[in-house]
Amino acid sequence: MSKINLENIVQFQQIGEASHQPLGDVVTNNKDSSYRRAAEDKEKTLLLAIDIQNDFMDKGALGVPGATKDVERLLQFMAKHFEDITHIMASLDTHKPQQIFHPSWWKDKNGEEPKPLTMITYEDIQSGKWIPKYEAEKSKNYVKKLEKTSKKQLCIWPYHCLKGSTGAAMEGQFAKLAYFHSVARDYELKTVVKGEDPLSEMYGIIQPEYSEKDLVRWDLIEEMKKYDKILIAGEAKSHCVLESIHQIIEHLKDEPKRLENLYVLTDCMSSIPGFEKETDREFTILSETYGIKLITSTDYK
Numbered sequence: 001m002s003k004i005n006l007e008n009i010v011q012f013q014q015i016g017e018a019s020h021q022p023l024g025d026v027v028t029n030n031k032d033s034s035y036r037r038a039a040e041d042k043e044k045t046l047l048l049a050i051d052i053q054n055d056f057m058d059k060g061a062l063g064v065p066g067a068t069k070d071v072e073r074l075l076q077f078m079a080k081h082f083e084d085i086t087h088i089m090a091s092l093d094t095h096k097p098q099q100i101f102h103p104s105w106w107k108d109k110n111g112e113e114p115k116p117l118t119m120i121t122y123e124d125i126q127s128g129k130w131i132p133k134y135e136a137e138k139s140k141n142y143v144k145k146l147e148k149t150s151k152k153q154l155c156i157w158p159y160h161c162l163k164g165s166t167g168a169a170m171e172g173q174f175a176k177l178a179y180f181h182s183v184a185r186d187y188e189l190k191t192v193v194k195g196e197d198p199l200s201e202m203y204g205i206i207q208p209e210y211s212e213k214d215l216v217r218w219d220l221i222e223e224m225k226k227y228d229k230i231l232i233a234g235e236a237k238s239h240c241v242l243e244s245i246h247q248i249i250e251h252l253k254d255e256p257k258r259l260e261n262l263y264v265l266t267d268c269m270s271s272i273p274g275f276e277k278e279t280d281r282e283f284t285i286l287s288e289t290y291g292i293k294l295i296t297s298t299d300y301k
Contacts, residue, residue: 050234
């Protein structure tokens with residue numbers, strides 16, 4: 001197995017910070033590499049990296065405490081298993097200010113917007129506590145249906161991952177290694193943009209929490225079926241990672257062998273504060289029920 005010199009590609013002290021090194025410089029370092037082509041792998045393994053973006057790093061707009069160390073461990077894992085990972089798929093949370101989970105969508109009777117982490121219920125809308133500025137009937141219907149069909153209520157989040165912004169970009173050090181991997185192993189890095197529909201929340205990579213439209217990413221489900229193993233890391237464990245795993249299970253549960261080859265790298269993800277206990281409990285239930293593997297990055301063989 002070819003070894004890579006990780007220190008020549010990434011700078012751990014710059015995780016979550018702006019990187020000014022052109023990605024092309026990293027890619028061209030691969031010119032004389034002798035890595036096996038991904039197409040030659042007998043066992044196909046996908047690394048699913050969920051929302052490893054600047055705004056979810058510790059100092060980001062919606063920072064997840066522990067994310068910087070999570071990425072450091074993930075980079076070390078990627079280097080150690082460079083030729084074990086066939087392909088990398090990276091999801092990118094992508095929004096605009098005018099979306100139902102951002103403050104600018106709502107106002108109270110005094111015209112004030114809700115503060116981040118405010119929970120808005122259907123009863124709040126009925127009573128006039130919170131008034132949608134846009135799409136009033138659709139907004140009310142969304143919250144009503146969300147409460148009936150989902151475990152989560154509508155949460156107002158800080159503005160984050162705004163399309164085209166630095167915060168929405170892939171974290172710089174992860175991006176360098178991910179793109180280097182794709183060129184060294186001769187495949188196209190797979191990216192999945194999610195969360196652009198203004199009238200829905202999309203924590204998971206496959207479908208929104210609730211939507212009147214058919215926004216299910218059937219192509220991703222079929223793509224995942226091509227792999228013998230799927231490794232999952234990213235942010236935040238309590239929301240986008242957990243919901244992505246729920247959705248993968250929902251669509252692959254008729255093929256239990258696939259779920260038994262789903263590996264969650266528990267030390268390469270962290271929860272949003274306040275959600276830790278219920279998240280860990282949910283992961284335990286999923287593991288016991290469906291056989292998914294909860295392991296640390298150093299325990300993976």
